[in-house]
Amino acid sequence: MAGAPEGLTLSRHRDMEGRRWWVQVRRVLLVLLAALLVVALFNLFGQRPQSSTAATQRASLKVYAPVHARSGLAYAARFHITARQDIKDAFLVLDPGWAEGYTVNGLAPQPLTETDRNGRLAYGFGHIPAGQSLIFFMSLQVNPTNVGRRSQNVELDDDETPILTIHRKITIFP
Amino acid sequence: MDIVLGDLVQNGVTQSDYSVTGIILAAGTIGLFAMLTEYVTFRWSRIRNVIEGEPVILVEDGKLIERNMKNERLTLDEVMEQARLQQGVESLDDVRWAVLETSGSISVVKKE
Numbered sequence: 001m002a003g004a005p006e007g008l009t010l011s012r013h014r015d016m017e018g019r020r021w022w023v024q025v026r027r028v029l030l031v032l033l034a035a036l037l038v039v040a041l042f043n044l045f046g047q048r049p050q051s052s053t054a055a056t057q058r059a060s061l062k063v064y065a066p067v068h069a070r071s072g073l074a075y076a077a078r079f080h081i082t083a084r085q086d087i088k089d090a091f092l093v094l095d096p097g098w099a100e101g102y103t104v105n106g107l108a109p110q111p112l113t114e115t116d117r118n119g120r121l122a123y124g125f126g127h128i129p130a131g132q133s134l135i136f137f138m139s140l141q142v143n144p145t146n147v148g149r150r151s152q153n154v155e156l157d158d159d160e161t162p163i164l165t166i167h168r169k170i171t172i173f174p
Numbered sequence: 175m176d177i178v179l180g181d182l183v184q185n186g187v188t189q190s191d192y193s194v195t196g197i198i199l200a201a202g203t204i205g206l207f208a209m210l211t212e213y214v215t216f217r218w219s220r221i222r223n224v225i226e227g228e229p230v231i232l233v234e235d236g237k238l239i240e241r242n243m244k245n246e247r248l249t250l251d252e253v254m255e256q257a258r259l260q261q262g263v264e265s266l267d268d269v270r271w272a273v274l275e276t277s278g279s280i281s282v283v284k285k286e
Contacts (some may be wrong), residue, residue, distance in 0.1 A: 003284065004231065005271055013273070014239055015233040023245050056183055144189040 045173050047073050052154075054164040058085045059128075061156045063166055064145070070173045074105070081156060083128040087163070088147025089130045092136065093155040094121040097124040098172065105139040122157075147174045205225055226276045233272035235263075236285070256280040 005009050011017045039045075046068035053062045065077035079092055092111075099121060113124035128134050152168040187200050215222040230242050232253055243249070253272050257263045261284040271283040 005273065008231065008273065010228055010231070010234075013229050014234060014242070016230070016245075073210065086228065138198075144191075 001044050002127045006151055009065030012166050017043075037167065038162050043068060046070055046171075049075070049078075052166045052168050054083075054166045056164045058158070058163050059087060059156060061164055061166060061170065065152075065168075066170065067168060068077050068171050068173070071142050071144040071146060072085060073090065074139070076136045077140060079136040079138070079154065080149055081125075081134045083130055083132055083134075086130045087128040089159040090125045090134065091117075091157040091159065092123045092125070093117050094123070095153045097149045097152045098138070098140075099152065101143045101172070103141040103143060105141055106137075107139075108137045111136075117160075118153075142172055148172060202258065228272060229275040231271065232274055232280065233269045233282075236267040237267055248274065248280075253282075254278060257282045257284070263286075273276070 003057070004013060005029060005059035010057045012019060047066040047070065048068075049064050049066050051062055051064050053060065056134040057063070064080070064083075065075065068073055069075065077098070081087075081092070083090070096119060109125075112126050113122075115122045115124070123136070125134055125136070136158075149169055149171045152170050154166045154168065156163045156165075181241075186197055210223065215225050230246060232242055232248065233248070238250065238253075243253075250266070253269075256265065256279075257266075257269050257272065260282045261269075261275055263269055263282070265285050268284050269282055270285045271281075273281050273283075275281055
């Protein structure tokens with residue numbers, strides 16, 4: 001029997017001498033890829049929404065929105081205000097992280113007022129009687145350039161008096 | 175598979191950028207990396223072996239190299255299909271060499 005075809009050697013290309021470890025490397029890479037997909041299933045890269053709540057004697061607020069997302073994704077954030085006592089002039093005051101690097105596709109219901117409050121977005125909803133609720137939706141799309149971690153704190157005010165604050169951050173993957 | 179992957183990757187690379195500049199930047203980046211990889215693999219054989227892989231002998235003188243077949247997750251049917259297509263051989267005994275090339279294809283040399 002003649003030797004291997006030209007350019008090949010029996011030791012390296014048949015017996016895999018000096019190459020056997022490559023099979024292990026290949027398997028490790030495959031496991032790493034599988035691990036990446038598994039952690040993605042567990043919401044590491046978004047965009048499953050999570051609830052954050054805060055409550056005081058005057059009111060409670062629940063924010064339901066993702067804390068991990070990827071650029072280009074569209075989602076709706078839900079803000080649920082429940083007034084335990086009368087709120088004369090309810091304002092949701094949002095960190096700029098709710099709008100910076102986003103396309104805001106819509107607000108529902110449309111706030112009565114939209115203004116700036118010391119660099120934050122303030123949406124006014126007027127009077128919420130004790131025992132009543134207000135649900136506000138903000139439809140957002142992450143812009144492709146919006147990568148990183150941003151603060152998305154939410155404050156509920158009665159006019160300019162803070163009632164409660166929810167501290168949130170969002171991580172946006174490229 | 176390539177078409178599906180291409181479509182998926184396109185969404186991530188250009189996203190909603192429909193500009194000619196965006197196309198030039200994306201295509202230029204991929205082209206530059208391809209040229210760089212080509213040069214590096216041409217210049218250094220060790221890196222070439224890592225990036226492009228090396229051929230693997232699957233059949234020698236009519237005998238399957240079982241361990242290599244298993245490592246490459248290939249079946250006898252796949253080797254024989256290529257043997258029939260390329261050389262018109264009917265039996266594994268007539269195969270002198272079958273080699274899994276770095277391109278992913280199987281080359282077959284029949285016995286004289």
